[in-house]
Amino acid sequence: MYDAVIIGSGPAGLSAAINLKLHEKGFLWFGSRDYSDKVEKSEKIANYPGLGLIPGAELNTRFDAHAKEMGLEPVDKKVTNVMPADGYLMVLAENEVYETKTLLLATGVLTAKSYEGEDELLGRGVSYCATCDGFLYKGKTIAVFCGAPRYEHEVEYLAGIAEKVYLSAGYPNCGVDLPNVEKIAPVRAVQGGMKVAQIVLHDGTEIPVDGLFILRNAVAPGTLVPGLATDGPHIVVDRKQATNVPGVYAAGDCTGRPYQIAKAVGEGNVAAHEMLDYMAK
Numbered sequence: 001m002y003d004a005v006i007i008g009s010g011p012a013g014l015s016a017a018i019n020l021k022l023h024e025k026g027f028l029w030f031g032s033r034d035y036s037d038k039v040e041k042s043e044k045i046a047n048y049p050g051l052g053l054i055p056g057a058e059l060n061t062r063f064d065a066h067a068k069e070m071g072l073e074p075v076d077k078k079v080t081n082v083m084p085a086d087g088y089l090m091v092l093a094e095n096e097v098y099e100t101k102t103l104l105l106a107t108g109v110l111t112a113k114s115y116e117g118e119d120e121l122l123g124r125g126v127s128y129c130a131t132c133d134g135f136l137y138k139g140k141t142i143a144v145f146c147g148a149p150r151y152e153h154e155v156e157y158l159a160g161i162a163e164k165v166y167l168s169a170g171y172p173n174c175g176v177d178l179p180n181v182e183k184i185a186p187v188r189a190v191q192g193g194m195k196v197a198q199i200v201l202h203d204g205t206e207i208p209v210d211g212l213f214i215l216r217n218a219v220a221p222g223t224l225v226p227g228l229a230t231d232g233p234h235i236v237v238d239r240k241q242a243t244n245v246p247g248v249y250a251a252g253d254c255t256g257r258p259y260q261i262a263k264a265v266g267e268g269n270v271a272a273h274e275m276l277d278y279m280a281k
């Protein structure tokens with residue numbers, strides 16, 4: 001049983017990880033080894049005290065150096081589900097279940113909108129995890145949304161199992177090129193009854209499929225943690241960064257505007273200290 005699990009390797013998650021490490025807690029930190037895409041993409045950051053005018057890519061490099069100096073490295077796995085249990089939480093990341101006393105959601109804000117039908121058909125043909133559910137589609141026809149180049153190997157993995165893959169990429173020049181993979185225009189909706197039956201593209205084209213894999217960086221918080229109170233794309237927290245689910249805290253862009261690094265770092269710090277209190281109780 002871990003003391004804590006942190007989901008997210010942006011400024012909020014890093015700030016919490018540093019503080020938990022300073023208190024010598026046993027925790028797992030999930031995210032990307034590239035830390036934060038958003039920080040990386042910031043041309044110049046001028047409002048983080050003490051750093052003057054700094055390119056985002058340089059700040060990201062400094063995050064990496066600071067983490068390494070503290071003996072920290074994010075585990076590069078996507079968390080797809082959190083299940084509250086009796087006094088603890090179970091966290092599912094790519095086929096492995098981890099048990100923890102506390103959890104921090106530092107997942108950033110999900111900019112992409114869900115597909116119509118995605119929430120309703122999740123677990124009934126809609127999946128966020130190729131390695132968890134891919135085996136169910138041996139010899140079948142599936143659609144895949146690939147949100148970033150880092151998921152291309154998962155598309156290739158699925159193409160090795162399914163007979164046919166319809167691939168919608170969320171970025172230009174997707175590198176997947178296999179005989180059973182057909183690239184398609186953006187998906188608008190997924191439809192079905194008890195199971196996924198078809199996807200619908202933005203131009204109205206309907207394609208019959210047995211399943212839809214959605215491989216994007218983030219999962220909507222309400223989908224990740226059942227029963228979590230949300231307000232639009234944001235997680236509702238109190239001044240201790242606590243959510244309505246006991247033991248679950250949230251920090252950074254996922255809790256609301258302004259979307260700023262200083263806010264994310266501050267909330268990550270508050271959350272870590274409150275999680276320490278929660279553990280002590």
Ligand SMILES: Cc1cc2nc3c(=O)[nH]c(=O)nc-3n(C[C@H](O)[C@H](O)[C@H](O)COP(=O)(O)OP(=O)(O)OC[C@H]3O[C@@H](n4cnc5c(N)ncnc54)[C@H](O)[C@@H]3O)c2cc1C
Nearest residue numbers: 008009010011012036038042078079108252253259260261
């Ligand atoms: C172009 C641009 C310019 C900006 N300029 C500024 C600026 O000048 N000043 C400023 O203060 N802010 C700026 N920002 C905003 C700033 O980058 C964000 O406020 C900050 O990165 C938020 O940090 P975060 O930790 O909340 O989330 P993020 O930085 O978004 O990090 C979230 C992390 O969580 C990971 N993650 C999400 N879901 C999962 C999951 N299910 N499993 C595992 N990992 C997961 C993601 O992969 C990501 O690594 C800018 C943003 C952009 C896009």
